[in-house]
Amino acid sequence: MHAQTALKYSQAHRRRFVEELKQFVRFPSISSQPAHANDVRKCGEWLAAHMKQIGLQRVAAISTRRYPLVYGEWQQAAGRPTVLIYGHFDVQPADPLDKWRSPPFTPEVRGQNLFGRGACDDKGQLFIHLKAIESFLRTSGRLPVNVRCLFEGEEEIGSPNLPSFLERNAKMLASDVAIVSDTRMLGPLRPAINYAERGALSAEIAVIGPRQDLHSGNFGGAVHNPLQVLSEILAQLHDSAGHIAIPGFYDRVLPVTPRERRYMARTGPSDAEILKDAQLQEAWGEAEYTLYERITLRPALAITGITGGYQGPGAKSVIPSHATAKLNFRLVPTQDPAEIDRLLRAYIARLAPPTAQVTVRSEPGAKPALINPGHPAIRTASEAYRKAFGVAPVFLRSGGTIPIVDSFQKILKLPTVLMGFALPDDNMHAPNEKFHLPNFYRGIATSIWFLKGIAFGRNGNRRRAEALSNEFAAAD
């Protein structure tokens, strides 16, 4: 069972791998839109069939209250550790559709990139591990470790049913380490391992005013317009220095050590790089932090959508009866989404005028996660990256959220290795999402080296974590 043989197989079958990934991307598996419920399910069925085909065992689509989980395993490496590979096959909505150069669910290779919604987040990255597994099984008939693959269809809606599934099946899922590929590198040859993820909380503020739309000529001046009420509330969510103005919001934000800030300054993206990634002229936010710090170790609040009144071309003389705004928080240790939800509701209640009804709805949030970069599995991953990319990865904080990391830690007592292969310009969650195919190929190699190299025993995950700050010194 040689990694080199598996590597050669993976190189020889690249073209087919890309064609299979295109089939996978073709499903509009948008979990947040009920109209696509069937597409999410069909995508899961396709994935399960594919897992069977490459030789995984006990493959099953496991029903939840909404979308099934797809599970498969290979458990014949007696005495070797078990790796839990997590990924998700649901995707973000594709709109605004008019910004796509090719249709989001008609995957298309242009240059070195495969374009399509989900090509990178997370179908392409999930597929990396399946292709690594296939490369071992087709060449050696076996894997160097035990694996459990657990792929969900609800990540983009906050994994509402995964924690309870993990709780009910903790014994069955017993493993030594989890790996998740749903994070970013710094550049095509600048691999990175994420050691921190922000938590998340989504909420919606609705302002209800008159019982129906009113003529702005007939009633303008006597009605508190819901769009005005909403704007007045939203404008008070931040202060003029870019801080979030919700009382108590920062109470549980951990201070960051000077050592970590120095490590981040040395290894992380510069302000200029982040501006370039975002294609932005001017940064904004808390001036006392670098951009990398603002988007990773500081919490954030984005208004992700406002709807209200007339949205067509031209003008309409209307005072709308209601208006809504969607909010998305990103949280950092040790903020708790349930507590932030309470603080938000209390603040909105205080801001709401007597002239309109203001309500807040929220979805269950995800806690922020911190992973000890000194764990042996992280070191194995680091070595695998070095072999596949020719350069060792840096340790990065991510601004994104992978709710499952918190659940793996809390429920399965597993450390998670965040081996990401997305590029900053891969347009995740935006039009023209793409996956850089050289990263797809190098990702498969990284996964092959990781599965081959992971050798620590069943107790590896119980190794006492040293203080994070020591690891930053060691990683230097």
Place this chain on the structure above:
Amino acid sequence: MHAQTALKYSQAHRRRFVEELKQFVRFPSISSQPAHANDVRKCGEWLAAHMKQIGLQRVAAISTRRYPLVYGEWQQAAGRPTVLIYGHFDVQPADPLDKWRSPPFTPEVRGQNLFGRGACDDKGQLFIHLKAIESFLRTSGRLPVNVRCLFEGEEEIGSPNLPSFLERNAKMLASDVAIVSDTRMLGPLRPAINYAERGALSAEIAVIGPRQDLHSGNFGGAVHNPLQVLSEILAQLHDSAGHIAIPGFYDRVLPVTPRERRYMARTGPSDAEILKDAQLQEAWGEAEYTLYERITLRPALAITGITGGYQGPGAKSVIPSHATAKLNFRLVPTQDPAEIDRLLRAYIARLAPPTAQVTVRSEPGAKPALINPGHPAIRTASEAYRKAFGVAPVFLRSGGTIPIVDSFQKILKLPTVLMGFALPDDNMHAPNEKFHLPNFYRGIATSIWFLKGIAFGRNGNRRRAEALSNEFAAAD
């Protein structure tokens, strides 16, 4: 040529009149939406054909740069005055469609009301005068006065081509008085003649941020979100006392006389009535004015729509690349829409942060209008209402805008009689717009009495206007 004979004819043919009005309402003649361009044109053609059919002469659809004007006349009452009857056959957009009990362009009679977009504003009210004309022509073969009918298809987009048409054709259109039925009564048996209309200005504020949508996890905290920028700007358009905060905005607002305020308090709708009309629990606005004053003699600014970010169900983790808001101003004498536009642009430029690009687009506005209630034509209208409704009308200020009133005054030197037949609950510009059919029938009677009664000579319109405040004393 007896008014009574015409009245009897109009009563005998009510059922057919309603059926014809339904045909008229069936056209989705939404002038603000380019997709309905053809519907506006077809509606004008139907109207022209109908005018020919009832006996009007020189009927023609006259091209403008966008939608044709429909003209027809009857000029055989030698030595008698000429009445210019104005109306519009374009309508407001019908959305939100899900709020309509019956489809907006499938007119339906329920109880005493005809439901449909435009049933009241302004197809039904325009039709009143055509049916009065028909009633005279079919019974006496002639009219008691000369008439010119001028119906446009661009009122709901601010009549962009009408003023230049009037200028080019001022001689051909020479008349003694204009009548416009596009305003409201106080209740089914409480007729009203409007003597003041607010002006209007529509504008759109666009905030352009990142070149494309960004992931709120990856970039949240470092980007000035266009929806946040927009909210912060919109929240500064009013102060906490309900005044518009644009510097200089009130500089040209005329102080109102105590006599007019007393007249308004006596004759106009009470706060409670206005709240009931609006189906509103709580009023808002300038506390130093009654609601009737706030919606008529005070200017107003409504945010009529906001669009930006994700608008679908559920959540999407996105920082949108841009956001827009539509604004609608209502102006009072002697505010000038062009000057308000300049003040708005200057203020927005001052509020715009360096972290986003903020632009303002505006459409040509309409000036506010004041009409002398002492004009003999107004007195004739008053008497016509008294005969048709059994009660004399009160003189009302309107909060709405009929741009044409200003143009008739300025270009054709014509006074305008605003004979409205809309009820407060007719849902103009809102879902479930309707026309109260008893008002349709009494409106036809009012028009018959008006055409019969109007007898002043060609110089009537040159009669020197007394001060408005004297008229309020006289009307008492």
